[in-house]
Structure formats: C-alpha cells, structure tokens
Amino acid sequence: MSAVVLRRGRFSANVERRTLLLVAVMALAVAGLGLLGLCYGATWASPAKVFEALGGARGGSNVVIREWRLPRVLAGLVFGAALGVAGAIFQNLTRNPMGSPDVIGLDAGAYTGALVAITVLSGTSAQLAFGSVVGGVVAAAAVYLLSLGGGLSGLRLVVIGIAVNATLTAVNSWIVLRAELEVAIAAVGWSAGSLNGVDWADLRIPFAIIAVLLVLLVARSSAVHQAALGDAVAASTGVHLERLRLQMVLIGVGCTATVTAVAGPIAFIALAAPQIGRRLARSPGIPLLPAALTGAVLLQGADLLAQVLLAPVPLPVGVISTAIGGCYLIWLLIKEVRRT
C-alpha cells in the first residue's frame, strides 16, 4: 500500500494514503454534520445565519445557536471521539472486538456510581459526575484485578468483563427497583444515554478532562504502535509494556466515565467505531484516529437522527446509536462474508 511521509521540523509521520484520505473525508463529514446540527432545531437556521451567530452577532436566535445548539454539537463530536478512542484502546488491549468498555462493564460501573449518587446522596451534577467516574474506575479495577494471573489476555478479560457487567447491571436494576418512583424514573431516563439539554456549564470540565486524556494518548501513540507489533518487539525497542497497558486502561476508563457522567451510558459507539474505522481504513495496527473520527461521526449523526425522528419529541441518542451502529456492523459483517 502506498504511503505518504508527513514532515514538519523534527516530527515526521508515515501515513498510508488511504488512511489520509479517510481522515480527510471523515473530518469533512464531522464538519458537515456539525453545521447541520447547528442549523436544525425548532426553527431552521440557514448556514449563513449560523456563521453569523458563531461570529458573535447579537439577537435571540443567535443566542439559541451559540448557547443551545453549539454545546450539543460539540458534545456529540468530542464524546463520540472519546468513546471511539476508548473502544479502540480496549479492543486492542484485549485483542478482541468484543472487548469494548460497554461490554466489559465500565459503562455499567459508571452507571452504578451515578445511581448511588442519585439515590444515596442528593444527586447534584457534580456528585453524578464524581460518582460515575469512581464507578467506572472501580469496575475497571475489578475487571483488571480479577483477570490478573493470566495477564491481560483477551478472552479471559472479556469473559470476566461480561460477568462483571452482568452483575453490575443486575445491581443497577435492583437499585432502580428499590428507589422511590421519581428517582427511578430519572435514573432510567438517564440510563438510555442522551445529549438532550446539555449546555456549556455541563461541558467545560468534561471537555478539559478529555482533552488532557487525548493529549496523553497522542504522546504515547508511538509506543502503542510498537506494542501492537508484538510483546517481544515492543520490549526490545524499550517499551515498558505493563506500564503502557496501565496508562492505556486509565485513559480509556477516563474517557468512558467522563462521557457517561454527562450523557449517561451511550451504548455501542465504543464497540462499533473502532471496528468500522478499522475496516474503512483497512490499515494494520491500531486505528486510533479513524476510531475517534468514526465515533464522532456516529454520535453526531445519531444525535441528529434522535432529534429528527420523532420530532418534536427528542429521543435519547442511545436508542439511535444502538440501532444504527448495530445495523451498520451487521452490514459490514455481511460484506466481509461475501469477500472471503
């Protein structure tokens, strides 16, 4: 496959042409969906109007675009990318397409933490965020510790993750059944995963956390690529494997739990995005960038559909993400069967 070398000063990257093209197309799709998201709402705003509003023009409808639609669009972009990256990280660590954070219990753990925050504490958004991050980290630690001994080998970790996920999901249902009706309704509504009504105040801290995590990930990406060549190669080129894995797990957990804290557990993006991205890029190794972009496209597209489908009733985006992501994955699998 033909490759392009990008060079700027002392940094250089060897990128395959197809990946480069894919990244460009995906970036365009993200921008297009973003613009569409800013235009769409109770009243349609023309793209010109959107640019005017983004430029800082005053007036009621501009405020709607800047303060209501923009945060939602950005949330779809950033959260989708974060979920895609988290999925790619875990699927690589477990070397298993099933090993995404929502399958191995991190979403369920984050939800447990949030439920405890809602039912035991007063359930402010800060408590909710803290609870779900703690829940996600504890679930990840539990899966990690329980699967120690066999190392982080794929199948073992996934089976234990599925077990932990099932137990936590049962605990979650039990908490909801025990709770007061209003609390239960709020908790169940949140559990579908939704971007309805997010605003800047909800997003500042999560965006900052995800930005830091992604920068850390980029800093370690060359080591990740070496690790993908096999344990022996990685060790001989000076990569400390155990430390790298722990760092990757923490970055993945951080991304998942942060998204869950704000939007609830949005299923399937983390599972589907790396798979779709990898197949589109057809590149060997670790498709972190394609996964992130695919995740952003998926979540943005799903959120738009969720708003349009039963308008004016906004569906939770989790409903759409599961349905669309699942259909697309089945289609890809069918295509692969035909080819082989």
Added chain:
Amino acid sequence: MTGTRRRSGARVVLLVAALVLLVGVAVVSVGVGAHAIAPAEVVRALLEPNGSSDHLVVRDIRLPRAVLAVGAGAALAVSGVLVQVLSRNPLAEPGVLGVTAGAGFAITVGSALGLTASAAGELLLAVLGAVAAALLVYSVGRGSPLRLVLTGVALSSVLAGVSLGMRLLLPDVFDEYRFWAVGSLAGREQAPNAWPLLVIALGVLGALLLSRQLDAIALGETTAHALGANVARVRLVALVLITALAGAATAVAGPILFVGLIVPHLARRLAGASVPWLTAYAAVLGPVLLVVSDIGSRVLLPTGEVPVAIVTAFLGGPVLVWAVRRYGAAPL
C-alpha cells in the same frame, strides 16, 4: 484434560447428587414466599393433599411456578450447551447470539398486531422470532466464532433499539412488552404452559439423542466426517433444537440471559469434554440455577419481587468469574 478420563461411575454419582440437589431446592422453592410453608408440609401437600389453603397454594400456584422454573432453566442451559458446542465458542449463548432477543421482539410485534391471544400463538411467535434471529446471525456470522458473537450482539442491540422506539410510539405495546422485557416467573404460573413445557421436554430429549453426533463434531469437521457423522444435518438439527428451546423458554419466562452461558461452564467442570454428559448435567444444573434464582427473586426485596433474570445475572456473574479464574476460559 482430566475430565475425559473421569469414569462413568463417578459421573453417574455426581449426576444423581445434582438431581437430589434439584429436588431439594425445588421443595424449598415451593415453601418460600409471602407465606412460608415448612418443607414437611410441602411434601405432604404433594403426596396427600387435604384441601387446606396451604395445600392449595402449594398445588395451584407454587408448584406450577417451580415447574416453570425447572423447564425454563433446562431449556436455556441445554440450548446454551448446543450453541457453545456448535459454534465452538465458550462465550456463546442464545442470549448473546440474539436468539432470545429475536423471540422477545417477535412477541412485541405480535402483541402490537394482536396475535398473542393464545399461549400457542405466543409460543409460535417466539419460536419464529428465534428462528429468524438464528438464521440471520448464523448466515452473517458463520465461519468465525467471534464474528458470530459480534453479529449476535449487533442484532440484539438493533432489536432493542427498534423495540424501544416502538414502545415510545405505542404505549399499549409498551405495557404488554414490559411483561416480557424483564425475564420473570411471577404471574406466569397461571398461564396455560403445557405447550411450551412439552416443546422443552422434547427439545431436551432431542439434545440428549443428538449429543453423540455433536461429540464427533466437537473433534473437528474432518474427524467428524471420518467418524461417519453427517455434519450438515447434525448442525441443522442442533439449530432447530436451539431455537425451539430458547424460543419456548422466552415464551414462558421472558428473556433470561446468562443461564445458557454460565451453566455449560459449570457443567464442563463435571462432564469434561463429553457432550452427552455435558447435556445431561446442563439439563439438571440449569433448573437448579433458575430455581435458586427464583427463590432469591422472592426474598431480595422487602416489598414485591425482583425479576428472576436480574437474580440470575447477579448470581451468575461472580460464578462465571470464579470459573474463569479457577479453570481458565475453557476453549472448546
């Protein structure tokens, strides 16, 4: 593997022990409830009923419920064994492969169209849904175990998403669906369940008869051919049994995940690599797990009941972790 060398005598003793355990938990299960009944009284109600209210409760409500739990447990566990052996995938189970989701979805659509008036109609819908899901997942995912699981999970989530959308559009359907959405035995003991239970009994019997040929297939396709097994036909029959069992269990108890995953993992510790023994143990241990879970479902909440599917997941998770840690993921 040590299991393959375990002598038949030891296996028979273990199987009898499991049966005794099943009878024990069944008697306890009939005694536990809003009104507790002593085991001795339960036995007396079964052997020489005197028409007292306790005896009526035992015979008309709790016994049918225990029978349901036994039937659904056996169906799920045995279909789990068949799926795992057929796909050579220790992660596979009817729930993971979308078969249960297909059955549940068919019942949702059926109730929207008013087709679920009779128990036989419900059963037929559930089995049709299970067949459709199994065919789809198998045709897309055949060839690779992981792709099979991936397809199943994808299909389950598509169906879950679509039925959630339908529930938001049609609240009446939602009301009906809620009954199915969480697997539960509560309130189902009064429904006419003779047909599903008969299907389950025939399915388990069929699985036991088929298990010798499956044993050959488990050794690999080439070996199976050499041993004279008709691989394609055995696969087809196994698929029919899987969908009938999973569909019937879903029709009587709603989608209960995890029994089909966990029980084969446990049964494999006792049966080793022998599929006939695996099937026999699963047919006994599945009911044990579901009856124990059903007892749990009645005592875990101070008011009302927890759906039994939640309890199976709650119990099954730690057991699975233990099994994986103790014995490894036991690839087939």
